[in-house]
Amino acid sequence: MKKSMVINFRRPTTFLSLIALMLPLIQFSAAAGPPLVCHQIDIGTATSLPAGDGPFGMDRDYKPGDLSAATLALLDAEQSVLVRMETIRRAVLYVTRALYGVRHGRSYTDADRRNAAALFLAFETRKDAARAAKEDAARCLFDYAYLAACLRQAGIDHTGSQKEQYAMLSRASAELGAEPALDFAMALLSYHPRLESFAVHLKRAQEGASADGLLAGNIARHFEDELAEQKQVN
Secondary structure: OOOOOOOOOOOOOEHHHHHHHHHHHOOOOOOOOOHHHHOOOOOOOOOOOOOOOOHHHOOOOOOOOOHHHHHHHHHHOOOOHHHHHHHHHHHHHHHOOOHHHHOOOOEOOHHHHHHHHHHHHHHHHHHHHHHHHOOOHHHHHHHHHHHHHHHHHHOOOOOOOHHHHHHHHHHHHHHHOOOHHHHHHHHHHHHOOOOOOHHHHHHHHHHHHHHOHHHHHHHHHHOHHHHHHHHHHO
16 A cells, blocks of 8 residues: 655744754755755756746746646756756745745745645656656656755755655665766755765765766855865865
8 A cells, every 4th residue: 555645735834943943953054045945056058947036046037837847847858967956946946935035034825835735746646657657767756855855945844854855865866877966966965954874975976076067066066165174184
């Protein structure tokens, strides 16, 4: 019997209550904010959801008619891990437009939660369909787990624990095969709160990025403090 993930899309989450729960575990770098959501991933000239000069790189004027459909269409056509990560990050920003306000003491609205629930359900349906068809199941699982982690860090609702999402990403990454960008994704997820596997994933991503300037640049920007500490130790 399939065990469904129970998600509370009605429970209000304020910035203050979220911080109260997370404060003992926070290990942010100098650039404050949840690493999966608040910090852009450089994708060069690749196609994704619109970006702009709004909070966290949002396009202030973008009003998607169907964000779920637009996001999944981009993901279905994209193989790059970095582009899929950034597309999912942007989707979470647009589905939680109040994130900037929440980080300054406001609460998410019922509309925010409905939009988040619709996006999450679309990803879950896609994941389950891919698994049933045994076609592209690993990539769809990766996207689903990454979305769940982004929503969790945005604080809008409960889409599973960090360890549950880490386990799903690990399984998807193992099936997709060794790729430095996958370790970069795993490093971001395991960074906050810090898991023991963080250092392993960061090291693998660094080693594989020697021939990938775009990935190397993203690692340098997202983990500036950690890389500086490594240099001091060495």
